[in-house]
Amino acid sequence: MAHVSLYRRFRPDSFDKMVRQEHVVRVLKNQIASGSVGHAYLFTGPRGTGKTTVARIFARAVNCEHPVDGSPCGTCPSCVALANGSLDITEIDAASNNGVGEMRDLREKVQYPPVSGKYKVYIIDEVHMLTDSAFNALLKTLEEPPAHAIFILATTEPQKLPATILSRCMRLDFKLIPEEDLEQHLMRVLDEIGKPYEREAVAAIARAGAGSDRDMLSIAEMCIAYSEKLTYEGVTAVLGAADFHETCALVSCLLRADGSGALEKTELILSEGKAVGVLVRNLLDLLNQVLVAKTCVSAERLLALPKELFSEVKGLADGAEYKAILRATEILAKTESELRYTTSPRIVLETAILRVSCPADDYDIEALLVRMNALERELNELKTSGIRIEEKRTETVPTAPSVPKAAQSAPKESADESDYPFPEEEPIFEEAYFSDVIAPPKPLPKAEPPQKEPVKPAEKAPEPFAAPESSAAAPSASEPAPAAANPVAAPKDAQKAFGQFMRTLRKTSRSGVLFTMCSDLEAEFEGETLVLISDSETIVRSLKREEHVKIMTEVFSGIGITSFEVRGRAQMPKSGGIEELKNNFKDYPIEFK
Numbered sequence: 001m002a003h004v005s006l007y008r009r010f011r012p013d014s015f016d017k018m019v020r021q022e023h024v025v026r027v028l029k030n031q032i033a034s035g036s037v038g039h040a041y042l043f044t045g046p047r048g049t050g051k052t053t054v055a056r057i058f059a060r061a062v063n064c065e066h067p068v069d070g071s072p073c074g075t076c077p078s079c080v081a082l083a084n085g086s087l088d089i090t091e092i093d094a095a096s097n098n099g100v101g102e103m104r105d106l107r108e109k110v111q112y113p114p115v116s117g118k119y120k121v122y123i124i125d126e127v128h129m130l131t132d133s134a135f136n137a138l139l140k141t142l143e144e145p146p147a148h149a150i151f152i153l154a155t156t157e158p159q160k161l162p163a164t165i166l167s168r169c170m171r172l173d174f175k176l177i178p179e180e181d182l183e184q185h186l187m188r189v190l191d192e193i194g195k196p197y198e199r200e201a202v203a204a205i206a207r208a209g210a211g212s213d214r215d216m217l218s219i220a221e222m223c224i225a226y227s228e229k230l231t232y233e234g235v236t237a238v239l240g241a242a243d244f245h246e247t248c249a250l251v252s253c254l255l256r257a258d259g260s261g262a263l264e265k266t267e268l269i270l271s272e273g274k275a276v277g278v279l280v281r282n283l284l285d286l287l288n289q290v291l292v293a294k295t296c297v298s299a300e301r302l303l304a305l306p307k308e309l310f311s312e313v314k315g316l317a318d319g320a321e322y323k324a325i326l327r328a329t330e331i332l333a334k335t336e337s338e339l340r341y342t343t344s345p346r347i348v349l350e351t352a353i354l355r356v357s358c359p360a361d362d363y364d365i366e367a368l369l370v371r372m373n374a375l376e377r378e379l380n381e382l383k384t385s386g387i388r389i390e391e392k393r394t395e396t397v398p399t400a401p402s403v404p405k406a407a408q409s410a411p412k413e414s415a416d417e418s419d420y421p422f423p424e425e426e427p428i429f430e431e432a433y434f435s436d437v438i439a440p441p442k443p444l445p446k447a448e449p450p451q452k453e454p455v456k457p458a459e460k461a462p463e464p465f466a467a468p469e470s471s472a473a474a475p476s477a478s479e480p481a482p483a484a485a486n487p488v489a490a491p492k493d494a495q496k497a498f499g500q501f502m503r504t505l506r507k508t509s510r511s512g513v514l515f516t517m518c519s520d521l522e523a524e525f526e527g528e529t530l531v532l533i534s535d536s537e538t539i540v541r542s543l544k545r546e547e548h549v550k551i552m553t554e555v556f557s558g559i560g561i562t563s564f565e566v567r568g569r570a571q572m573p574k575s576g577g578i579e580e581l582k583n584n585f586k587d588y589p590i591e592f593k
């Protein structure tokens with residue numbers, strides 16, 4: 001006997017055997033009972049939810065001589081004729097017959113009366129695939145159908161149909177089938193074919209069916225062939241799901257913000273040959289289960305997992321914060337859709353894994369910036385050795401101001417690279433937009449031109465920034481502007497000035513985030529301009545935002561400084577690199593060429 005797939009074998013032949021969709025079934029039954037059958041129907045809904053099945057039952061029911069409660073009786077001559085294939089029911093797959101020719105053909109044939117029953121029924125599947133001209137030809141038929149014709153258009157994408165077609169059809173929406181109903185259906189099927197099963201295996205298959213009866217039965221068919229008894233383990237093996245315990249270990253790392261652990265576990269799972277997409281799917285499923293276990297009293301019943309697996313999930317849930325679970329889910333769900341457009345899925349996944357396992361108590365974007373800064377700095381420290389040696393080599397001219405071109409371009413690239421783990425944050429700040437924002441007026445008269453002197457920036461030093469050159473240059477730079485209506489004498493020492501700024505900011509500022517971001521800055525005078533330097537481009541961009549500039553301008557003018565500027569270290573001319581490098585990396589052999 002030829003093999004018949006489960007789905008076809010257990011395809012309902014009466015309305016009462018349908019899995020759900022009772023809202024559709026009820027409308028159709030009532031129309032049959034009252035004899036008020038329409039001429040055109042549109043069945044829409046996700047695949048595998050029963051559109052074609054209902055269409056076939058309906059086609060036989062309208063022709064049945066004695067319908068039983070709206071369903072075909074199966075015994076009358078008409079039912080028997082239709083069961084053996086009849087010209088009165090025509091199924092057209094629009095995916096492969098989408099041309100105007102087929103629709104014209106249909107228009108001719110529909111004029112002939114039915115052979116055995118009352119109606120000729122045309123079921124056009126995937127109707128959204130028709131070409132424009134085919135739609136026009138179909139429209140003509142729908143406009144003036146013969147009394148004996150019924151059209152049932154089925155589609156998963158109703159939005160692709162022309163409004164002229166939509167408006168002529170009675171639309172019935174099919175819904176995804178709840179897991180519980182899928183489980184019930186699968187258990188009936190398994191009982192009928194005499195296959196022993198674990199309850200958890202059934203739940204897992206129903207979950208994988210994702211609301212589609214057909215998908216679920218196809219999956220079940222694979223699992224049934226896998227082993228004597230349908231087991232949970234067999235199902236996960238067939239589905240290619242990552243090992244549950246390994247996935248749990250990974251999720252545990254994610255929720256505990258253990259970045260390196262999470263990457264290790266990811267590596268482990270992927271090295272076993274799991275596809276990135278499957279892993280992301282598994283992670284999302286598990287996170288969802290963890291969330292259910294966290295929030296629902298009846299989680300154990302809802303999840304229907306084997307006992308020891310449930311206790312593992314419950315353990316994860318108990319140890320995790322609600323927000324952390326949600327955040328992880330959000331990021332990974334986004335990753336899942338990104339995977340469709342990337343050629344390097346692994347990088348996308350690992351980036352997402354890192355993002356999820358970033359420490360996070362606060363979800364405020366500004367606060368996240370601060371944490372990102374910490375990561376960037378660590379990354380930069382790792383990179384610095386190589387980069388600075390490169391710089392030093394190109395930096396042959398000793399006077400800093402003449403160097404910037406070479407010195408700027410190289411490190412700038414590296415600074416951009418260092419942003420890479422957080423690509424999503426980038427578009428928030430429009431570089432072009434903020435580049436001009438910070439340009440406070442410089443009302444102080446220039447007493448002398450100190451900027452002619454080569455200004456040596458303070459290199460990052462282990463002790464609170466000592467910048468002897470600049471602080472030496474500063475005093476001569478600005479003798480307090482005599483007549484300026486500014487009673488506050490501007491501090492001449494950059495460190496002092498900055499310290500004063502921070503104290504005032506702390507006292508007056510409404511923004512704790514601004515204070516935190518500023519606390520990592522280094523300061524030095526360039527002429528009368530107090531230059532604030534940060535290692536992080538992200539912080540620089542954020543500080544250049546209008547609201548921050550406004551507060552900073554206020555605070556600075558309060559302490560007598562009327563001109564300041566925020567810069568990334570990448571934009572600073574470099575000097576004294578080698579000595580500092582040696583100091584900072586005593587344990588590393590560094591070669592200078």
Ligand SMILES: [Zn+2]
Nearest residue numbers: 064073076079
């Ligand atoms: Zn009948």
